[in-house]
Amino acid sequence: MQRFLLLFFIIFSGFFYSQTQLNLIPYPNHINFTKGEFLIPKTLKFYDVPKEDTEYLRKRLGSMFKYENTGKEIANFTTGDYPYPGKRRNHGAANDSYRISITPDKIFIMYTGNNGYFLAIQTLIQLFEQFKDSGKIPAMTVEDEPKFAWRGMHLDVCRHFFTVEEVKQYIDYLAMYKLNTFHWHLTDDQGWRIEIKKYPKLTQIGSKRKESMIGPYVDNTFDGKPYGPYFYTQEQIKEVVKYAQERHITVVPEIEMPGHALAALAAYPELACTKGPFDVATKWGVFDDVFCPEDDTFKFLENVLDEVMALFPSQYIHIGGDECPKTRWKESAFCQDLIKKNNLKDEHGLQSYFIQRIEKYLNSKGRKIIGWDEILEGGLAPNAAVMSWTGIKGGVEAAKSNHFAVMTPGAYCYFDHYQGDPQTEPNAFGGFTPLDKVYSYKPIPEELTKVQSKYILGVQANLWTEYITDFKQVQYMVFPRLFALSEVAWGTSKPENYKEFENRAISHFKILDKMGVNYARSIYNINGKVVPSQNGIAYELSTSQNPEGIHFTIDGSIPTAHSQTYKSAIPVLKSMVIQSAYFENNELKSAVSSQDFITSKTTGKKITLEDQPSENYSFGGAFTLVDGIMGNQKQLGKTWLGFQGKDVVATIDFGEKTQFSEVYFNTLNNKGSWIHLAKSATVYISDDGKNFKAIKEIGKDQILSAKGKIKINVGNQSSKYLKLKIENAGIIPAGNPGADSKAWLFVDEIGAN
Structure with a gap:
């Protein structure tokens, strides 16, 4: 049902804003400035508002206002159901539309479903944050709705565990920036993190490991420290799910199968093809021992999923399906007989058999499965949705066969990658995904037709935690890239105007500062880019700040405010070390970036x-x-x-x-x-x-x-x-x-x- 509400204030003013820069993330679809401005009062008066969401607004704005609810009729206020006038252009986000009208005397909201009201609140909070110092918000009309129904963030709690309170904070970040799906990665080789009452050994044994890998993978070093037991009780999970629901966020649990199962096999080795014994993994990576597709295994997984479904009301249950080695299945006489019995082509067909059997069970319970794009192996289960991570190919294949897909390609959406110069960043898993690259992503592949593109549910970023040992590092890897994801998912990103977005992102650092969030400041650091030149190569330097503040050296010495000022690309005519940094008022404001060059006869060719x-x-x-x-x-x-x-x-x-x-x-x-x-x-x-x-x-x-x-x-x-x-x-x-x-x-x- 479509409704409207009124936030009413008796204040007048007479200015006209036509070119005001609004620091909103994600940026709305349509903003029209009108005459005047709304003077921010000391007391906010609410009329006809959804109570729970208004309480959320009060908490977010803290002590900025006094609050008063009023049931009084207001002059010229008409009750009833009002259709939202915006055009339907989204991919299934029908309950997420809203319109805000800010006049000199009131703030008036129309919305579609409570989701729309909650999203409107996020916009209002950002407006109050931006204009609280001036005390006046320009009069305007905001018409807005998201492009995608699935706007998600993932969190791996298996490699490293995070407390209930930390998970709630994570959910708060998603809500602030209009994301609506929290993908909770709860089981993997390195830990089983969800209490299953029927199988207590999953947490008694599977929630701890004897040590953890540390440092770069190639070093193969370990800390020698026992890790765990760490897991969430069912009561804690209910608490998190309720908390997310209050913020209009769906929690999608992930229970990995048939691979990434060592923590489960350590607890119940009879579920494997080789019967063990097994240890919870201490290394990162992929392991050969996986679930064996026997009837007892499926009964175990069905019982686990029964308890999972009782905790999570989400339409989709994520069943993993990725990186499942076929070695044990090839060696297993049972698996080979099963392949022949069911006329399967090979072990990839057995993977499809496994996924389809799980899907059939979940469908019988009124749920749907979603899995990483390896669930396409051997043929996609009839009603499955695909989470395309290895690139866009899986999403394209799913959409072309009339299956829903969530786009989450590693090149753009893996937040465990470096976001700045790897030499100045904390150790990360790999890859290079800076803020501008996230912002440049377009979730709908160009090769899809208009009809096929409707099967792209949305976009999600993933945070794997091999090298993220505490929640401060979670914050660091998420922000500010979550800002870019938010706008991509909303459908209003404009990569050609990246600098304008970057300025808005920087303005939100004040909000993060107030919240005590440990965000990455990588965009303040010097960004170096090698370009061809007439004599070989040159090194271009840039920063989000005033480029005149860049100083550099070419002899390997640490730059100071009195070092050479950067004006144009630095010629690299021989092997050298270029070091650079950003300064303001003779004070160092960035990390020192250092780049070694070793030239040869191919350099720049x-x-x-x-x-x-x-x-x-x-x-x-x-x-x-x-x-x-x-x-x-x-x-x-x-x-x-x-x-x-x-x-x-x-x-x-x-x-x-x-x-x-x-x-x-x-x-x-x-x-x-x-x-x-x-x-x-x-x-x-x-x-x-x-x-x-x-x-x-x-x-x-x-x-x-x-x-x-x-x-x-x-x-x-x-x-x-x-x-x-x-x-x-x-x-x-x-x-x-x-x-x-x-x-x-x-x-x-x-x-x-």
Whole structure:
């Protein structure tokens, strides 16, 4: 039912605002400034308002006002049901529309369902926050509604646990910025975090581990400290769900299956194919031991899901479905017989069988499943929705087959990635997802038709917590990127106007400061970008602040306010170290950024790739391979290109015949993350760019002995073109994390001397 309400104040003024900058996030669809301004009173008087949501407004505004509810009729006020006049343009968010009319004497709200009123409140709170010092809000009309019905944030509490109060704070952040879905990742290899009364050992055993991995994955180091037991009781979960409902947020629980199950198998080893014993995982990554698709396993999962459904009223139950190695199923006589009995194609068909059986059970209880895009393997369950994380392909495939999808590609929506220069940021899992990249995301793939695009439910960002050990770090990784996600999900983001959004984001730092939130200040730091120049490469520096405040050095010394002032891109004519920082009034205001350059005869040259890198690890494109920056072996940040299941075939145009005797490149060996060294590398030369001659090949043994820093002696050569083929390891062999999946190949700087 559509309703309206009135917030009434007897105040008048006479100014007209036409170009007022509103610091609203997400920015509304339509704002029309009118004559006058509303003077903020000392007492807010409410008439005909939903009580619970108004109490929320009172709490948010704190001691800014006195409050008074009135049931008195107001002159010219007419009761009744009023249709919201806005055009329907959203993807199912029918109850989220609102209109605010601010006049010199009152604030008047129309809304569709209580969701609409609550969303209108968020806009009003931000307006009061912005204009409280001036004491007057410009008169205006705001007409608004979200584009997407699913506007989500995820939180992993398995790798590291967060208290009920911290989870409530997280939910508050979502509500403030009009997100409406909290995806709670409750089970994984490293911990089972939800009480299941029928199976007490899940929390007695599965909620603790003997130690935790620390530092970069390649270091393979552990803290030696027992972790847990940590879990939520069912009463605590009810408390969180109720808290979220009061903020118009749906909590979607995730119970991982058939993979990421070690914590459950440690408690009940009979559910596996090999019967154990098992330990709760202490490392991050993917493990071969998964649920065995026997009747007893399905009975166990059905009983677990019964208790989960009793706690969570959400339409969707997330069942994971991702990164499920098939090694144990291949080795299991039972699984092989099951494949034959059901005429399944292979183990991927068995994955589909598993998911469809769980879906059928949940459907019988009136619920739907959603899972990561690996649930597409072997055929998608009839009513399943897909959460597309490996890229957009899963979402596209789902939408084209009339299945709903939530877009959450790692390249844009993984908030465990670095958001600033990895050298100045706390250790993160990998990737590089700065604020502007999140803001640039468009959730509806261009290849979908108008009809198909309606199956895109919305967008979500994910926060995995391998390297997030406390809630302060949660805050740091979420903010300010949640601002960008909010506007993308609302449908009003304009990447071409990023700077305008960035200014609004910075204005909200005052709100976070008042709340004591530990947000990232990465956008204040210096952002460096390598660009081609006439003589090779140059290094561009930028900041969200006044660029005249950037000072730098090229001799490796720490910059001061008296160091050289940045005016234009810095030429990089030789190997050097450029350090930079931002200063205001001779005071350092940013972290010091340091960048090493190691130049060679390929630096800055034209380069092409036969196959493009994965979107998650494609920062800078092919030019990254000749930008003079060596990839950090411990950070999968912005200096690596990642290729899954593909060879790297790079052709470099020197521009003229060039002499060289050595070719080098860097690669990674990190099997826990499915990253394998190459099988081989071959060097080719050409003078016309068409006819290439192989001059040197090295094999896996030579690559392995070089530990990822590959140097190939090719003798004295002279050519205009250099081609390097680096062969991917292919399918990951049994006994390795991710067995039977396509291996990743990470490559950086290709040089010649």
